Amino acid sequence: MGSNEDxxxxxxxxxxxxxxxxxxxxxxTNVPANITVTPVNDGSxxxxxxxTSSSSRHVFNLGTLQEHRLVxxxxxxxWWMIPCFGTSGGDIPAETQMLLLEVENxxxxxxxxxxxxQFRTSLQGTPDNELEFCIESGDPDVQTTxxxxxxxxxxxxxxxxxxxxxxKILEKHKGTFKHIDNKQKPEHIDWFGWNTWDAFYxxxxxxxxxxxxENFSKGGCPPKLLTIDEGWQNIFPxxxxxxxxxxxxxxxxxxxxxxxxxKLDKSGKNLRDFIKTxxxxxxxxxxxxxxxxxxxxxxxxxxSEVMKKYNPKIQPVVQSPGNLTHVVCSTLDNIQEKGIxxxxxxxxxxxxxxxxxxxxxCGVDGVKVDVQGVLELLGAGYGGRVSLTRQYLGxxxxxxxxxxxxxxxxCSMSLNTDFLYSTKKAAAAxxxxxxxxxxxxxxxxxxxxxxxNSLLIGEIIVPDWDMFYSDHITAEFHGAARALSGSAVxxxxxPGSHDFDIIKKLVLPDGxxxxxxxxxxxxxxxxxxxxxxxxxxLLKIWNLxxxxxxxxxxxxxxxxxxxxxxxxxxxPAPGSGTPISGIVSAGDVDALEEVAGENWRGHCAVYACLxxxxxxxSKDAKFQVALEHLKCEVFTVSPIRAFSExxxxxxxxxxxxxxxGGAVEAMDSENKSSExxxxxxxxxxxxxxxxxxxxxKCCSMNEKDEEFIYNPIDGLVTVxxxxxxxxxxxxxxxxxxxxxITMSSAEExxxxxxxxNGYDLNGRLLTVNKASPRGSGIDQSPHVYxxxxxxxxxxxxxxxxxxxxxxxxxxxxxxxxxRVVYDRETGRxxxxxxVTMSSETELNDAxxxxxxxxxxxxxxxxxxxxxxxxxxxx
Numbered sequence: 025m026g027s028n029e030d031x032x033x034x035x036x037x038x039x040x041x042x043x044x045x046x047x048x049x050x051x052x053t054n055v056p057a058n059i060t061v062t063p064v065n066d067g068s069x070x071x072x073x074x075x076t077s078s079s080s081r082h083v084f085n086l087g088t089l090q091e092h093r094l095v096x097x098x099x100x101x102x103w104w105m106i107p108c109f110g111t112s113g114g115d116i117p118a119e120t121q122m123l124l125l126e127v128e129n130x131x132x133x134x135x136x137x138x139x140x141x142q143f144r145t146s147l148q149g150t151p152d153n154e155l156e157f158c159i160e161s162g163d164p165d166v167q168t169t170x171x172x173x174x175x176x177x178x179x180x181x182x183x184x185x186x187x188x189x190x191x192k193i194l195e196k197h198k199g200t201f202k203h204i205d206n207k208q209k210p211e212h213i214d215w216f217g218w219n220t221w222d223a224f225y226x227x228x229x230x231x232x233x234x235x236x237x238e239n240f241s242k243g244g245c246p247p248k249l250l251t252i253d254e255g256w257q258n259i260f261p262x263x264x265x266x267x268x269x270x271x272x273x274x275x276x277x278x279x280x281x282x283x284x285x286x287k288l289d290k291s292g293k294n295l296r297d298f299i300k301t302x303x304x305x306x307x308x309x310x311x312x313x314x315x316x317x318x319x320x321x322x323x324x325x326x327x328s329e330v331m332k333k334y335n336p337k338i339q340p341v342v343q344s345p346g347n348l349t350h351v352v353c354s355t356l357d358n359i360q361e362k363g364i365x366x367x368x369x370x371x372x373x374x375x376x377x378x379x380x381x382x383x384x385x386c387g388v389d390g391v392k393v394d395v396q397g398v399l400e401l402l403g404a405g406y407g408g409r410v411s412l413t414r415q416y417l418g419x420x421x422x423x424x425x426x427x428x429x430x431x432x433x434x435c436s437m438s439l440n441t442d443f444l445y446s447t448k449k450a451a452a453a454x455x456x457x458x459x460x461x462x463x464x465x466x467x468x469x470x471x472x473x474x475x476x477n478s479l480l481i482g483e484i485i486v487p488d489w490d491m492f493y494s495d496h497i498t499a500e501f502h503g504a505a506r507a508l509s510g511s512a513v514x515x516x517x518x519p520g521s522h523d524f525d526i527i528k529k530l531v532l533p534d535g536x537x538x539x540x541x542x543x544x545x546x547x548x549x550x551x552x553x554x555x556x557x558x559x560x561x562l563l564k565i566w567n568l569x570x571x572x573x574x575x576x577x578x579x580x581x582x583x584x585x586x587x588x589x590x591x592x593x594x595x596p597a598p599g600s601g602t603p604i605s606g607i608v609s610a611g612d613v614d615a616l617e618e619v620a621g622e623n624w625r626g627h628c629a630v631y632a633c634l635x636x637x638x639x640x641x642s643k644d645a646k647f648q649v650a651l652e653h654l655k656c657e658v659f660t661v662s663p664i665r666a667f668s669e670x671x672x673x674x675x676x677x678x679x680x681x682x683x684x685g686g687a688v689e690a691m692d693s694e695n696k697s698s699e700x701x702x703x704x705x706x707x708x709x710x711x712x713x714x715x716x717x718x719x720x721k722c723c724s725m726n727e728k729d730e731e732f733i734y735n736p737i738d739g740l741v742t743v744x745x746x747x748x749x750x751x752x753x754x755x756x757x758x759x760x761x762x763x764x765i766t767m768s769s770a771e772e773x774x775x776x777x778x779x780x781n782g783y784d785l786n787g788r789l790l791t792v793n794k795a796s797p798r799g800s801g802i803d804q805s806p807h808v809y810x811x812x813x814x815x816x817x818x819x820x821x822x823x824x825x826x827x828x829x830x831x832x833x834x835x836x837x838x839x840x841x842x843r844v845v846y847d848r849e850t851g852r853x854x855x856x857x858x859v860t861m862s863s864e865t866e867l868n869d870a871x872x873x874x875x876x877x878x879x880x881x882x883x884x885x886x887x888x889x890x891x892x893x894x895x896x897x898x
Contacts, residue, residue: 037068049128059084073174102401138175139446140159142410201484220250221491233250317396331367337368425449471501472556491515495526560604566614632657711742725745813863817833817857817885
């Protein structure tokens with residue numbers, strides 16, 4: 025992202041007369057003499073210090089910080105970060121990992137505590153408004169008297185570009201981590217998912233998973249990603265034998281008894297059979313599985329014969345004093361008392377390779393790796409916390425990419441700088457503490473923390489804003505936030521407990537999501553206001569799509585304080601109380617120029633998703649929004665392009681999706697003397713909307729005129745869009761080079777075939793001919809079939825797609841093709857389809873076996889279909 029606000033400053037920050045100066049302004053006063061400044065480039069510096077004695081932990085005073093608005097990100101417990109706001113050093117908590125200052129209302133100063141060799145740095149304030157930095161190795165044998173590059177300082181006019189550019193400078197200078205732009209993103213982030221955690225917790229089992237998948241399918245929203253969270257592993261004490269919550273350890277690499285033998289019913293004998301069955305039956309693209317960084321919460325069991333090859337031992341844990349000043353997580357109580365069964369770092373690569381190879385052999389496509397921050401407690405004797413983290417993390421990243429052939433890794437409980445500045449491959453990580461459905465006061469904190477944390481972590485990984493319940497009282501609040509987060513979208517619904525209206529505002533019929541381009545972050549005017557506890561501020565989150573911006577506005581105010589306190593109770597119910605007002609501007613989308621194009625004159629169409637209203641305004645114009653408690657609104661901001669002297673147009677997108685503009689892929693135009701034709705390419709189907717200052721002559725899709733509605737008052741053009749069906753390879757997700765377009769008449773179809781057959785498209789000659797009648801199977805082969813053994817399958821459950829239909833009939837013979845017929849307007853299944861078998865015997869077997877059989881509570885109707893017309897090879 026670029027901005028004309030970025031101006032090169034030649035004068036580097038430095039200490040002058042005991043004052044730390046940046047761009048001629050005093051940022052810190054009373055700077056001690058032992059502080060050192062080392063220039064980097066582009067006006068940035070490292071700040072270090074010298075000590076009088078050697079130690080594995082030092083605290084240095086940087087000077088006095090006062091009268092600057094600030095926001096910082098600090099770890100309120102070992103695993104997670106939240107923001108804090110203030111104006112002086114005394115407002116900065118221990119374990120601060122990012123500090124952003126607004127200086128003289130003119131520019132911003134970023135202060136980042138980073139890693140320097142074997143030492144990790146954090147910031148903290150004192151009651152005297154002094155700003156301190158703490159360095160620690162986590163190993164008594166790793167000591168120093170001086171540190172040169174523990175704190176990075178940079179300045180800029182645009183806070184988002186400042187953070188982005190600073191992380192890129194550090195990436196190049198340190199060489200220990202990579203910016204998100206230089207990583208392969210995991211495959212799952214663009215698909216709707218279901219995580220089993222809040223649905224079952226550790227009681228997850230195959231029957232529950234199948235029940236959940238069935239219910240999603242019946243609702244027409246089958247997930248493409250399934251994450252089997254904690255509860256599947258072999259541990260001691262086991263889940264059943266551990267009612268008192270003793271510290272359990274991993275005893276082998278295989279699944280536990282719940283996923284083996286008779287427990288699986290008709291799904292096979294083990295995890296491998298189960299995953300194969302659910303992939304085929306429910307059309308899952310990816311199955312991920314959970315494990316902890318050390319194997320399990322308590323590590324591995326050293327006495328286990330399987331684990332002995334990895335040379336584990338019980339390692340005591342040592343808490344950092346900074347962690348002890350905040351919330352001490354209760355999960356650490358047992359770990360503190362009994363230690364972790366830690367695998368020898370020299371063997372951890374073997375462990376991960378063996379573990380993931382077994383999972384891959386079972387059909388697993390990726391992993392969610394939890395409890396990563398525990399490594400910072402175990403560094404004694406291993407060169408310290410940074411060294412141990414890098415050994416484990418490097419082995420984990422390599423194992424995932426080599427075993428699963430893709431970067432399918434979700435990191436969790438990993439929001440320490442040991443992880444952030446050591447990850448070279450991991451590209452997705454949880455941004456906040458868990459979504460906790462039974463804690464009413466955590467919901468606003470969850471969304472606000474995710475947005476603020478994304479300021480920093482969004483430059484290194486794709487922030488994962490966690491799961492939520494689609495039928496929760498705050499579901500719309502969470503759903504809207506996920507839509508503009510730039511992250512994966514997945515729920516953790518209990519089987520049968522769903523709000524499919526919420527899900528369908530996030531997920532397209534093919535299971536993909538309209539993911540925004542970057543990490544969702546607070547708008548510039550929200551950076552230094554507390555949106556949760558000051559009682560007056562709304563939270564605004566911005567992001568970009570390919571041709572538009574998006575702004576989410578949320579009333580996150582609640583009774584309570586940071587950090588979250590379990591058991592707190594809301595005084596007002598959601599939607600009640602006095603509304604809070606705030607100002608919104610199209611200019612809140614910070615980098616809107618990036619997508620506006622050359623023919624933009626500074627005006628925007630702003631569409632409110634939840635209220636359905638459209639207004640036009642200049643980029644700098646402002647309007648007021650008032651929201652009640654736990655309410656939100658999402659605005660699509662589309663730059664209005666000038667296509668002629670008197671024609672203005674702006675695509676909005678799919679009006680019934682939270683992130684409407686995420687559906688718009690590209691736009692082009694053809695200007696002729698008599699008319700201007702604007703072409704918009706979109707994803708998905710449904711109600712498409714655009715702003716036009718003139719009523720269009722016509723709206724067409726695939727050269728066919730469609731009915732549309734034009735509102736002359738606000739300029740909103742609305743047209744129903746049908747999906748253009750392109751056929752993809754199920755394994756590679758690459759186009760198979762052919763597709764189908766529905767015309768309004770046989771004459772139009774013949775004309776299209778005559779016009780485009782042999783047409784040169786990007787160097788390839790198109791083959792266009794008339795396909796089988798609508799409702800018949802897709803002819804996927806160029807061969808001529810003299811006789812097609814086609815079956816009609818009726819009364820299909822709404823969630824059954826092509827893959828599942830093929831799997832059902834595949835149990836009774838070889839399937840040449842299987843196709844569910846979809847409604848042209850809604851994109852949803854029409855409840856029937858066609859299957860072509862390879863022989864008459866197999867056709868008859870399938871009819872005999874399946875006709876009248878119950879599938880998802882519906883009795884199938886299966887009989888011989890009408891003969892498919894012979895296809896000409898010419």
